[in-house]
Amino acid sequence: MSIASAFKKCWNAFLRISKLLGNTKDEQLIKINNEKAQLRMWSQHYGAHQINKSSLDEKLRDAPQLRDVVIDCLERIEDCVSRILTLKVCIHFLKVHVSVLLLILCTDCFDAR
Numbered sequence: 314m315s316i317a318s319a320f321k322k323c324w325n326a327f328l329r330i331s332k333l334l335g336n337t338k339d340e341q342l343i344k345i346n347n348e349k350a351q352l353r354m355w356s357q358h359y360g361a362h363q364i365n366k367s368s369l370d371e372k373l374r375d376a377p378q379l380r381d382v383v384i385d386c387l388e389r390i391e392d393c394v395s396r397i398l399t400l401k402v403c404i405h406f407l408k409v410h411v412s413v414l415l416l417i418l419c420t421d422c423f424d425a426r
Contacts, residue, residue, distance in 0.1 A: 314384055315364070315370050315384075316361050316368070316369045316370045316373070316380060316383050316384055316387070317361065317362055317363060317364045317368060317369075317370055319383075319384045319387035319388055319391070320352075320356055320361040320362050320387055321362070322387070322388075322391050323352065323387045323388075323390050323391040323394070324349075324352065324353075324356075324362070326390075326391045326394040326395050326398065327345065327348070327349040327352065327394055329395075329398055330345055330394055330397060330398045330401065331345065331346060331349065333398060333401055333402065334401065341397075345394075345397070352390070359372070360372065361383070361387075369383065
């Protein structure tokens, strides 16, 4: 895997979670967007997203161990963001189901009277 492809996967994970959270004023969304901005600045500075001669892959072609460390870090970040995304989806799913359950229970209570 290249640094550019690892960066792309990582970036896409940030985009997915930003899309899921939308325009909420959630403190976590603010933190996630700050981290996404930091990742973008890092990539622009070092060329992690590029696939040409000025790419980080090209710059580290003679340092494969360092290149592997960068890829590993990007994969770990992508994994963490994906886990957060999964948790957010699960929490939303549970909130919807709890609301439906409460509605059913309340309806049953009123029907029993």
